Amino acid sequence: MSRINDVGGMVGFPAIAEEPDEPAFHADWEAHVLALNAALIRRGVYNLDEFRDAIERMEPAAYLSSSYYEKWFTAITTLLVEKGVATPEELAVPGTDPGG
Amino acid sequence: MSGDHHGSSAISERVRHVEALLEARGLVDEGEIDRSIDDFLAGGSPVNGARITARAWVDPGFRDRLLADANAAIRELGLSMAGGLQEQRLKVVANTEDEHNVVVCTLCSCYPIALLGPSPSWYKSEAYRSRVVRDPRGVLAEFGLELPAGTRISVWDASAESRYMVVPRRPEGTDGRPEEALAALVTRNGLIGTAAV
Numbered sequence: 001m002s003r004i005n006d007v008g009g010m011v012g013f014p015a016i017a018e019e020p021d022e023p024a025f026h027a028d029w030e031a032h033v034l035a036l037n038a039a040l041i042r043r044g045v046y047n048l049d050e051f052r053d054a055i056e057r058m059e060p061a062a063y064l065s066s067s068y069y070e071k072w073f074t075a076i077t078t079l080l081v082e083k084g085v086a087t088p089e090e091l092a093v094p095g096t097d098p099g100g
Numbered sequence: 101m102s103g104d105h106h107g108s109s110a111i112s113e114r115v116r117h118v119e120a121l122l123e124a125r126g127l128v129d130e131g132e133i134d135r136s137i138d139d140f141l142a143g144g145s146p147v148n149g150a151r152i153t154a155r156a157w158v159d160p161g162f163r164d165r166l167l168a169d170a171n172a173a174i175r176e177l178g179l180s181m182a183g184g185l186q187e188q189r190l191k192v193v194a195n196t197e198d199e200h201n202v203v204v205c206t207l208c209s210c211y212p213i214a215l216l217g218p219s220p221s222w223y224k225s226e227a228y229r230s231r232v233v234r235d236p237r238g239v240l241a242e243f244g245l246e247l248p249a250g251t252r253i254s255v256w257d258a259s260a261e262s263r264y265m266v267v268p269r270r271p272e273g274t275d276g277r278p279e280e281a282l283a284a285l286v287t288r289n290g291l292i293g294t295a296a297v
Contacts, residue, residue, distance in 0.1 A: 008206030008257065009234045013227040016242060024141055024218040029115040035136035036119055039128040048186060052208065052260060068209070068224050073115060086121060093117045 004060035030069040037076055046079045054078045140218070148179055149215040149265055150286035153297075154279045156194070157270040166192050170265070174215070181263065183214050190215075191256070194267040195293070199252045202240065202293030203264040204232045210258035212265050216291055223292065233257065243294040266290070268297040 007013070025031045041048055054075035058066070066074060080086045092098035122128045152174055156163040166173040170190040171181055181188045190212060193201040205211060206229045211219040222228050232239045236253045240246075247253065256264040268290040274282060289295035 005207050007226050007230040008204075010226075010230040011234070013225075013230045016222050016225060016227045016231070016239065018222050018243075019220070022220050027112065029112040031137045031140075032115050032119055032133060034140060035133040036115075036122065036128060038136050038140075039132055040122075043127055045127065049260070055208065064226070068221065070111060073111065073118075077118065080118070080122075085125070085127070086118075090121060091118055093113050096114075 003056045004058065004063045005056040025069075033069045033072045033076065037072060040076065040079075045083055045085060050079060051075055143183060144213040144215065145217045146215075146286070146288040146291060147283070148177075149212070149288070149291040150283040151177055152179070152192070152215065152265070153267050153286045153291065154283035156192075156267050157282055158279050163194070163267075166267070167194060179214065181212070181214055186261075188212070189262045190265065191262065192265050192267060193254065193256060195269045195296075197269070198250070199254060200240075200247055200293065201254045201256060201264075201266045202232060202236055203256045203258060203266060204229055205258040206230070206233055207257075207259070210260060210263060212263040215265055216288055220288075240294060243289065245295055266293040268293075268295075271297055 025034075037051060040046060041051065046054075055063075055071050058071065058074060062074070063071065077088075077091050080091060081088055088098040119128065119133065123130060152166065155177065156166050162173060162176065165176075170192040171187075173192075174180065174190065181190045195201055203211075205223075209219060209224040211223060213219065228239070233255050236255050237247060240253070258264055268286065270282070271285060274285070285297050287295055287297065290297045
């Protein structure tokens with residue numbers, strides 16, 4: 001059974017867009033997401049396979065509409081809740097919807 | 101999609117909030133985050149893949165060792181696939197007159213960052229991941245690489261434990277050039293297989 005990340009051979013995606021002189025990160029938050037993930041794995045909060053799994057079991061529509069590092073951030077917050085580190089309410093910016 | 105960048109301030113604020121929460125709980129510290137970002141940006145570069153390629157072009161013995169056991173061979177150049185969160189198995193494949201190789205990670209974004217630097221967004225896009233395994237010749241043509249109809253194309257699908265790198269063909273007319281000059285000819289896309297050198 002394949003999940004939404006298993007796109008090899010799937011038809012319907014658009015042409016490939018190359019970005020000349022592309023930077024490693026397009027915004028500071030992307031770099032912070034990468035570093036937060038590495039820190040949490042080093043601390044043993046979760047491991048690399050659990051992280052990949054948390055991306056790959058994203059709801060398909062959310063997976064396809066999220067940018068690369070948005071997927072990473074979704075996986076991090078999913079795992080922080082599942083591992084009992086924080087509640088969805090604590091992870092949400094005050095005044096915003098914890099589901100968002 | 102995965103190749104896009106949603107630069108909204110909302111997610112920026114959410115990431116800052118979660119980072120502050122984790123700092124408050126002692127799970128991360130600010131210095132560690134900054135060091136981690138610096139290490140990532142300094143940790144890998146296509147210069148490394150280019151050095152490996154140039155050595156393989158000038159030294160047939162190294163080329164043989166590289167294709168047989170890349171993890172061991174790149175240690176001869178002081179390089180390693182063990183710098184990340186876990187050591188990765190490396191397989192290096194070499195283009196020939198009859199065969200062209202190209203690398204993808206259909207499931208996500210696995211990529212030899214130590215040898216090629218941070219991966220480009222197109223490599224992580226669903227468009228590239230879905231299409232290059234179905235129509236590699238067409239995709240390579242979109243990159244400007246028109247291969248003769250008789251050239252066989254092998255597509256290598258990376259995984260969590262395995263990474264691939266392509267040794268492009270040495271250009272004609274480069275006999276006698278020093279290794280450093282040869283390395284300067286090698287591009288990142290050449291090492292992925294979406295360009296010739």
